[in-house]
Structure formats: structure tokens, C-alpha cells
Amino acid sequence: MSAGTLQPAGQRDRQRLRVLPAPVSGAELVLLGVVALLWVLLGLTTPAFLSAASLQPLLSNVAPIALVGVGMTFVIVSGGIDVSVAGMLTVSAVLVAKAMTGADVSLPVALLIALGSGGLMGLVNGLLIAVGRVHPIIITFGTANVFLWVGLRVFDAQVVNGLPPTLAVLGRGPEGRLLGVPVSFLLALAVAALAWWYLRYTAGGRHVYAVGNDAAAARLAGIPVRRRVVSAYLLTGLLAGLAACVLIANGTQTLAPNVGAGKELAVIAAVVIGGTSITGGRGTVLGTVLGAVLVQTVTSGVTQLGLPSQLAELFVGVFIVVAVGADLVLQRLRRSA
DSSP: OOOOHHSSHHHHOOOHHHHOOOOHHHHEEEEEEEHHHHHHHHHHHHHGGSSHHHHHHHHHHHHHHHHHHHHHHHHTTOOOOOOOOOHHHHHHHHHHHHHHHOOOOOOHHHHHHHHHHHHHHHHHHHHHHHOOOOHHHHHHHHHHHHHHHHHHHHHSOOBBBBGGGGGGGGGSGGEEEETTTEHHHHHHHHHOOOHHHHHHHHHHHHHHHHHOOOOOHHHHHHOOHHHHHEEEEEHHHHHHHHHHHHHHHHOSSSOOOOOTTTTHHHHHHHHTTOOTTSSSOOHHHHHHHHHHHHHHHHHHHHHHTTTOOOHHHHHHHHHHHHHHHHHHHHHHHHHHH
């Protein structure tokens, strides 16, 4: 009889759950309930909130945060963090905008430029972190400033005007909706679904969790730790490039130099509120999407209620503190079990 068969069934179940999370966790159900409750309360307070004219822009604003949030989930689950996404958004957005106005590129070419530039910046982050073995927040804080400088230099610190409707399919107009739902939001859901499947049902996905739980143990187990770390940051860069196209499409015919300002905070907030452990090893993209919806719901609700905009930041901060506190409590309960 093997050692595994001598373990109590409950212990074996807990061990499997540490590697493979439940399809939908209790925390995600709670978060879904909070979002639903907020929508009901806002609908009762301001009936216009539940109208198509209100929900469509809300979902359009969720899309870029959710897209980058999927990549950030991989990064944080693997034990890292990336505060340079605002810089990546800025660089990718201005390169695409310049190409659209200067060379009148097509939609596929614009997407390739965005994915290529974002992927290159994500790869730089991943290589510096995996090879240099410096804490991710130090590396990405440094590259954030470099990326922002590059973006401003390409912008020449000026607004890009006269953007053509190349990316209209990702925008807020009629051509950017499918059955009344923004195409950009549907794209974010599709990316999240693929990421959910990868994390749950592939060896590479389970490796990401293992690296976040204990990188040294994962390395001893034969997991290519450096490759998984580089891949996580590369994915974040690619999705930042894609999100930059959505930001361009959501705007008017102009693009300001501060297009990515503050987006890194919104992304990290969505991931943490969504239940991803800031210490690594646990988290899901479903929670991240729900976290992005919650963050944008709070922002939109505060605006529609006519309250000071600072209250949105306060509420989001409270949600983050509650999420982190709950995670720490659960970690202690698991250790004592």
C-alpha cells in the first residue's frame, strides 16, 4: 500500500486544491453577489444606471482593465508584480496612433504594432526579473519610468489629433457592439476564458501556481521557473498592447499623452479585489474580471450619484484592504488546519 493511500481523504483533497483551484470559489461567488447588489442599489437610486446608455460605456471601460488584469493575474500568482503597465499602455497607444495617422494602417496591422510593442516591453521586464533575480517591484518601477519617457518622447508631449476610425470595432459606437454588448468586453471575456482554461487544465498553468507557492521547490521539482516568470510578464505586455487599442477606440479622434495614467493602480486593484493572493500561489482570472467590474461600477456609481470623485478611490481602497485582510486570515487558517 503506497504512502498516498494512507493519507486521509480530506488531506488529499486539500493538497489537490492547493495545486488546482475550484472552478468557481466561494470568494468569487461573494464578489459576484457584491456586484449584483451594487447594481440593484444603483438601479434603484439612479434608474438610468441600468439603461443601455449607462451599462455599455461601463463595460467598455472594464475591458482594458480586465485585459491587462488577466496578465497581471499570471504575474501575481507567480509571485511577482508589474507596476509598469501604465507605461506599456502609453507606448503601445502612441505607436498605434502615430501609425494610424501617418501611414493609415489597417486594423490587423494596428493590432500587430500594439501586440509587438507591448510584448517587447513585457519581455524586457520578464528577462530582467528572471535573469537578474531582482525584486519585480524594483525592476518594473524602473522600467515604468523608462516606458513613460519613451511614450512622451514619441508623443513629443503633444496630443495626437485626427485619429481615423481604424479601431472602431473595439470602440463605443454602433460598430463596436455585438447584440448590444461592447465587442471589447466580449474580447476581454474570451481572453479571460482562455486564461482560465490554461491555468486550470494545463501543466504550464499548474506550474505558475507552483512557482508562486515556492519557487525553490518548483525548481527542484524540474519546473522551468525562469521560463514561467518570463512568460507571465510577456503575456502582460501583449495584453497591455491589446488594451491600448481599446483605450484608443474608446476615446474620440484625439489621444492625450497621459492615456495610461493610473491604469496600473486600477489593474492591481481589480486583481487583488478579485481574490488573487498578493503573496502568490493563488488566484483566478474570473475573480479578476469581477474585480474589474466592481472597480468600474464604483467609479460609475459615484459619478452618476453626483458624489465627489475621491469617494470612488476611498471605496476601492476599502475593498482592497478587506480583500487583503481576508486573504491573510485564510492563509493563517490553512496553516493551522
